[in-house]
Amino acid sequence: MKDFINKLYRNHSLIYKGLLFIATTIFIVYLFPKSGKFKYDFEKGKPWQSENLQAPFNFAIKKTDAEIAEEKQRIKDNTPLYFDVDFEVKNKVNTDFKNQFKNAFPDSTSVSVLSNLKNIGSKVISELYSFGVLNEAYNYSAERQIVLLDGREIAKDGVFSNLIKQDQVSKIIDKNFKDDIYGSYKPYFTALFFDIIEPNVIFDKSFTEKVTEDELATISYTRGSIDKETLIISKGEVVDDETYQILKSLQIEYESQVWSKSSYILVLIAYTLLVALALLMLLLFLMKYRINVFENNTKVTFIFFNISLIVLISTMVVNYNSKYIYVVPICILPLVFKAFFDARLGLFAHVLTVLLLGFIVPNSYEYMFLQIIAGIVTILTVSELYKRANLFISVGQITLIYIIAYFAFFVIHEGSVTDLKWETFIWFILCGLATLFVQPLIYVYEKIFGLVSDVSLLELSDTNSKLLKELSNKAPGTFHHSLNVANLAEASANEIGANAMLVRVGALYHDIGKMKNPTYFTENQSTGINPHQELSNKESARVIVDHVINGIEIARKYNLPDRVIDFIRSHHGTSVVYYFYAKEKKEFEDVKKEDFSYPGPKPFSKETSILMMCDSVEAASKSLKEPTISKIEAFVENIIDKQIEEGQFLNANITFKEIQSIKKVLKSKLANIYHLRIEYPE
Incomplete structure (x- = not known):
């Protein structure tokens, strides 16, 4: 267990x-x-690429969306409009007309004229309320069918133009006063009618919509059917509109089947x-x-x-x-x-x-x-x-x-x-x-x-960040070295297509572990006193090696991403602190190389490999005396070739061609740093 x-x-x-x-x-x-997926692909206007297709079962042909939309619109356009009519309004208007008629005209009006005017009035009322007077204006076609409802019973039907709009009353009055004999009485007559005329027809919107919905519900979404084993399309035949709709119908039917x-x-x-x-x-x-x-x-x-x-x-x-x-x-x-x-x-x-x-x-x-x-x-x-x-x-x-x-x-x-x-x-x-x-x-x-992107790397590359400020204060020489390495590494990464932003950030932080014991590193020794003189070779090597472990601890404390910590961990690989190792070998015969080696790991990417090369070259370049182009070229070749011999780049996906490109960049950059010119023969 x-x-x-x-x-x-x-x-x-x-x-x-x-x-x-x-x-x-x-x-x-x-x-x-x-559901199952239709196994055939087809396009309108394109040849049918598969074998002859026969209907695998009976199915109905679906109407197209355009056909259904057209049919719905036709139903909406042809469904009658329903109006509620109140026939009592006509009786009320007739009564009001009789009661107010005598008072509407001058007393000097003769009895015969009044009699004729009364007949005209009765005729106008009959014409107005033949179908009815609308309560408001509606924008419908004159030929649209209408139905008048008395309660829920159909009282009369016709077309929309039969109904009288309120602004049409004066036109009907004008039509009945064509005879100039009574023209002078028209204003009195019109004033009387505008006082007594009342609408008696109201549009029943809800009932009309219900009838329309009932009609729409009767729409059939299919047209015709295809029987089983009927040939739908042959191989090579062009898919026309009709065939396309049949195929779409088959596809919909197939994919909507109730599966066992x-x-x-x-x-x-x-x-x-x-x-x-x-x-x-x-x-x-x-x-x-x-x-x-x-x-x-x-x-x-x-x-x-x-x-x-x-x-x-x-x-x-x-x-x-x-x-x-x-x-x-x-x-x-x-x-x-x-x-x-x-x-x-x-x-x-x-x-x-x-x-x-x-x-x-x-x-x-x-x-x-x-x-x-x-x-x-x-x-x-x-x-x-x-x-x-x-x-x-x-x-x-x-x-x-x-x-x-x-x-x-x-x-x-x-x-x-x-x-x-x-x-x-x-x-x-x-x-x-x-x-x-x-x-x-x-x-x-x-x-x-907990991942890191290039956006975060851009923020980390800011030299005004708290950690880099602390590095510049405690170990100014290391900070300057890190800046130089960052510039070299970024140029090298751009040359071979690596992540330049990542390698630059890694270079800026790779030596932060030196903040713990800054004076034990030569770039920070400004007083001329070397504290290594008081330590044994092993102790000195341990202090140097420990800057990697210390760097990882500081990076964790400041929540640096793992992608950046990888540079701190691997920038020396498993190399040896050679100065103290050689010094120890002179004094003792039995010397363990492991006591003077970095714990690793070796670089495992192009970016970490670039940092190792640039860090070693930049640090060692400070020891060059009277540098020349030829010295720098030999110097870069020796350092990087030694790293290759030690197998430091075996775990990285970097090629010899890329390493040669990096060497070329480093030689050019160092020559620029030392302001060197090409040496011409005398």
């Missing part, structure tokens, strides 16, 4: 990765649609295999090419978390409304991975994530093409994320790529630009703006996962 527990403990890192792998696979599969329990389990197993395969490729990539990331459980968790998060957000957007899928800023993923790791890992993870999203999104090929191209552009354009201008420029380029690619796909599908969906361009612009959120997101990730 104890052996089993010990074995578990020794392999706890691999066990954790296995559990993380399983949990991520289950989570992503849970988000996937649980056994089929459902098979679909789940198939999805699980595909997702597991994709995630396994990512783990194998890390194991093969990014072993330092693979061995760090926090970093592996971070990668899997981000992939799961992108899949989750995309799924939620598709479930809400798939037309917003391009608003999801997928390109944040390669940006984040590039900020914390490198471009190659960022692109690899991005491509795998997009492949997984292909199971969720509509038009998966188009979506994957756009997102992979955008991811490549992201990786190629964003070089220094800590520079805000670079991020804005890159986001603009990414948005432009989206727009160009979408435009090309639309033209391929439709064959024209007349029906181009301009609103999709708005989604791309919003996606670009959302990508700018990567800056605060990186800060949040740094705090949660």
